[in-house]
Amino acid sequence: MKLGPFPIWPELAAREAAGVDLVTLLVLAICSFFALGVLCFMVFFLVRYRQGSPADRSDPPTTNHKLEISWILLPTLLSLGIFWAGAREYARLYQLPETTDLALDVVGKQWMWIVHYPNGFKEINRLHVPLGQRVSLRMISEDVIHSFYVPDFRVKHDVLPGRYTYLWFEPTQVGQFHLFCAEFCGTSHAAMGGWVEVMKPEDFRRWQEGPQPGDPAQRGKLLFQQYGCQGCHQQGQLAAPRLENLLGSPVTLESGRTVVADEDYIRRSIVNPNADIVAGFQALMPGYEGRLNEEQILDLTAYVRTMGKTP
C-alpha cells in the first residue's frame, strides 16, 4: 500500500496476515494513546508553567498514591490485553494445522534456499505455491542459522542446523512476494533471498506437471542401496530394526523410553545412531554425519516412508 511515492504498508497475502495486522493496529492504538497523552501533557505544562507565566504554582504536589497506583494498574492491564492478543495469534502462526495441502522441504545454506517439492522437483530461491491452499514447510540448514521470512505473509522462522523447524501459511493473493533470509549468515546474507510465487490452483497444477526429474523416494532408494543400508535393514536380517511402516510408529529405546519415529528420529538415527539405541539391539550402526547432506537425508526419509507399503 502506498501514499504517493511512500510505501506505508506491506501486502496482505496470506490468511493469517490480517490477524497479525489487527494485533499490530491494536498495539499501535494503545501506544499512540499513551504517546500522545504524554506529549499533550508535556506541551501543556511547558506552556502554562513556563518561567514568568501567571499560572498558580502554590504547593506543587510531590506524591499522589492514587494517581501512581492507577498509572501502574492501567498500563499493566492494557499490556496483558495486548499480550493475550499477540499470544493467541502466535499460537495460530506457529502451530501446524492438522492437515496441509502441500508439504515442501526447504534447505538453507550459505547463501541460497533450496526447495524440494513432493514430486521431486527442486528449485533455488523460489517457491511456487497454490492460492488458497495450506502450505507447510519443513526447514533445515546445511551450515549456520538462517531465517525464512516472507514479509507479505507475516511469517518468519529461524532455519537451524541439526534440527527441523516448521512454518505454514495459506496464500490469499496471486503474485510474487519477497523471500528474505532474516538471520545474519555471512558474506552474502543480503543476497540470500528470492520470491514466493503464488499461482491459481489450475496454473499450479499445470506447472507441477512439468518435467519430472525424479521422485525423492526413488532417489532415496538409490542412496539406500549405494550406502549399504540394506545390508542390515533388510527383511530377514536380525541385526537391525525393521524400517517397514516405521514412520509414525512408537519405538522403545534401550533406556526404556518410548518415542514416536518421526522425521527427526529418522534423521538422528542416520546421523548419530548410537544416541538412541532401539531396545534389544546393539550399537552397531555407523553414523553418517558429514557423509550425507541434508537433501540426501530428506530423500532417504521419503524412501523410508514408502517401505512396507504396497507399491
Added chain:
Amino acid sequence: MIEEQFEDLEQQQQAYSLGMWIFLASELMLFGGLFLAYSLGRFTHQTEFAQASLDMKRMLGALNTAVLLTSSTVMAFAVDRGEKGNWKGAARLLLITAFLGLVFLGIKGYEWHEEFLHFKVPGPHFQGDAGEQLFFFFYFTLTGLHAFHLSLGVLAVLTCAGLARYRPPAEGSPIMMLGLYWHLVDLLWFFLYPLLYLIGTRP
C-alpha cells in the same frame, strides 16, 4: 591504616567486607554459567559423560576434597586468632592453609599430567568421541578456573601471613575477608567433585 576516603575504621572494615561479598556473588554468576552449560552437556550426552567420568581418578579427587576441607577449617581458626589479636598464631595457621592449598594444586597438576599423557586434553590429539571431548573440555575449564582462583588465594594467604607476622594491624582483622574468599573456593570444589568425578557407575 584508615584510608582517607573513610571516616573511621569501622566504616572501612564494613566497606571491605561488603565488597568481598559482592565480589563473591559475581564469582557465583561466573561459575554458574559454566555449571549450566555443563548440565546441558550432561543432559544431551548422558552416556558419553558417564563414560568419560569413569576415567577420573576418584581417590585423588576425594583426597583433594579432604585437603581443601581441612584448609578451610584451618583458615577459620586463623580468622579467629586474628580477631583475638594473636597475630603470630594467625600467621602460622595461614601458612598451613597456604601449604594445604599448594598440596591441592600439586595433586591436581599430577592428575592433569596423567590426563595429558592419556590423550584426554581436548584438541587435535584427543582420543575419544565428541561427547567425551565435551566432558573433558568442561573438566579442564572448570578445574582450571578453580585452580586459577585457588592460586590467587594461596598468594593472598601467603601475603596475609607475612603481614600478620611482621606488620600486624593496630586494630581490626582483615583476615575475615580472605577467609570468605577461601571458603567460596572450597565450596565450588564441593560442587565440582561430584559433578565431574562421581557421575559414572563402574560396571
Added chain:
Amino acid sequence: MSYLTGPPSLRAWLFTRDHKRIAWLYLITISVFFAIGGLAATLMRIELATPAGDLVQADIYNRLFTLHGTVMVWLFLIPAIPNTLGNFLLPMMIGARDVAFPRLNLLSWYVFSAGGLLVLWSLLAGGVDTGWTFYTPYSSTYTNSHVILMAAGIFVTGFSSIFTGLNFMVTIHKMRAPGMTWFRMPLFCWSMYATSLIMVLATPVLACTLVLIAAERLFGVGIFDPALGGDPLLFQHLFWFYSHPAVYIMILPGMGVISEIVPCFAGRPIFGYSYVAVCSMAIAILGFLVWGHHMFVSGQSIYAGLIFSFLSFLVSVPSGVKVFNWTASLYKASIRLETPMLYALGFVGLFTIGGLTGLFLATLAVDVHLHDTYFVVAHFHFIMVGGMLMAYLGGLHFWWPKMTGRLYNESLGKVSALLIFLGFNLTFMPQFLLGYLGMPRRYHSYPPEFQIYNVLSSAGATFLAVGYLLPLVYLTWSLFRGQRAEENPWGAHSGLEWATASPPPTHNFREPPRLEGQEWGAAPLLSSVRL
C-alpha cells in the same frame, strides 16, 4: 585550589586516585571510541543511501556493522554515564570524599582501556563480521574473522564493569553522609545502584559465554555447533541472559540523569520520588527475567515464548511510571528551557516512543514479522541514541560548570540540541516503516522499493553528525575561554554537588556535610546543609 589544579604532570593524572580525575580519563577514552563507532555508522548510512552495494563490498559492510555494534555497546554505551558522570558525581551527591575503593576505580579504567585496545586491535587486524551478537555456529565455526581477539577484548572490559559496579554498590551502602538515608538520596544515585547490581551479576555470564565461543573455535569442542554435537540455541540463551540486562545497564543511568535535570529546571521537586526510586530497582530485577524475547522465532518452545512475552510486558511498566512522574514534575513548575532541559525533554519524548515500540516487539505474533528487521534497529536506536545519548549530553551540559568551572555558550548548546533532535527523528523514524514493510537488518544491499526511506534516514544521519560535532567544539573551547562558573550556576535547590565550589576541591568537602531536617521534596534542601 581545585582537583584540576596541581602539578600538570601526566603522572598526576595516570596514577590518580581521585574519582573526579578518573572520570575525565574515562570521558576522553569513551569519546574516542564513540568517534570510531560513529565513523562506521557514517560509512554504513552512505552505503545504504542506494539499494546496490556500491560503496563497499558485502564483507566490508558486515565488518562495519559489527564494529559499530561492539564499539558502541561495550566501549561507549555501557561505560558512558556510569564511568564519567557517575564517577564524578556519586561521592559528592552522597557527601563522601571519594568512592569506597579508589585504587580499584583507577584499575577499572586501565582494564577498560586494555580491553578497548584489544577490540581495536581485532578491528585493525581485519575485523569481525558476525554482528555484535556473535550467533553460533557462524561465529564459532564458520567465520574466518578475528572472533577470539575481539571476544578477548570484550572479556577484559567486562571486568571493568564488574569492578565499577562493585565499587558503586559499596560506596552507596557504606559511605553516605550522616542523615542521608536511602530515601533521601538523589535519584541519580538510585539508578547508579540499580545499574551496578546488573553490572555485577550479569557481566560474569558474558565472560563465560565468550570463553565458550573461544573454546569451540580453538579446540573444536561441540558446545554450540550441531555438527560437533552442540546446540546453537544454548549460545543464544547464554548471550541474551547477559545482553538483555545489559541494555538496562545502558538506560538506567540516563534515567537517573533526567531525574536530576528535570526538577532543577522545573524549579520544583520531582513528583513521586519513592516510586521513581523503586522503579529503578524493579527494572533491574525484572530485566533479568526477559531475555527470551530475543528468541521468539529461534526455535525455542512456544511455552517459553509465552512466558517471556508476558514478563516483557511487565518490565515495561516501571519505565512507563517514570515517564509519567517526569511529566507530572512539570505541573505547577517554573520551567526554564536551557540546554540541559532541552536534552531532558527530548529524552522523555524519544524514550517514550522507543519504549512503546518495544511493546510491538514483546507482542508475540507481531514480533514474528518484525524480528530481525529495521523495526528492531529503530527501536533500540530510539532508546540508546534518542534516550541514553541525549541523557549523556544533557548531563554533560548540566554538570559541565561543576566539572570544569566554566560555562559553555548557551546559544550553541540550544542549536546543537535542536539539530540533534531533528536529525535523530529524520534518521530513525523512517526505519520503523522500513521494518514493517519487511526490510531485514544487516543487509548490505536491498530491494529498490526500500530506497526512499533509506535516503531520508541517511540525510538525517548527516544532521546528526553535525549535531554531535558541535558540542565537541564549543565544550572544548569553553575550557579555555568560557565564563567562570560559580558554585550553583543553575540555581538548583537540592543536590550536594551544588554546595561546593566549581570545580570542587580534591576532597569534595572539607568535612562530611550534615543534613539537618529541611527538605525539598524528598531531598535535603541545599540551603539547610551544613558544611
